[in-house]
Amino acid sequence: MASHEFARQIDGYGLTTADILYRMPDHPSILQEYVWQDYDLAPRFPExxxxxxxxxxxxxxxxxxxxxxxxxxxxxxxLSKVDGEFLLH
Structure with a gap:
């Protein structure tokens, strides 16, 4: 049985990440960051x-x-062709 996430991908959902900046309620001049991530349909993003x-x-x-x-x-x-090689100590 396929996972719920895989079934959603088959239905056209993709991984969506939203970087949300919001103002602190007690200190409106300070911005706070919140990262939201879920499967969603582009370009309408209903979730x-x-x-x-x-x-x-x-x-x-x-x-x-x-x-x-x-x-x-x-x-x-x-796929992409690699044109160089880097050596690290």
Whole structure:
């Protein structure tokens, strides 16, 4: 039996990482960082939007910036030729 994560990848989900900067509730001039990661559908990102809606409704820290990275994990192999060699002590 396949794992739940593998089944989601077959359905088109990929690994999504969001770097969230938010203002501290007691000190609004200070930014804090939170990293969120889950499987989501690009480019609409319904899971991330659901999380951010929860954040704005339930948490006190105002969102400052959200940076998103997404990678489809199932796909053709990425190969590249190596042109050099580095030796370390």
């Amino acid at each position: 991330l939007k659901r999380f951010l809606a929860f954040w704005e409704a339930r948490l006190e820290g105002r969102l400052y910036r959200v940076t998103v990275a997404h990678k489809s994990l199932i796909g053709p192999a990425e």
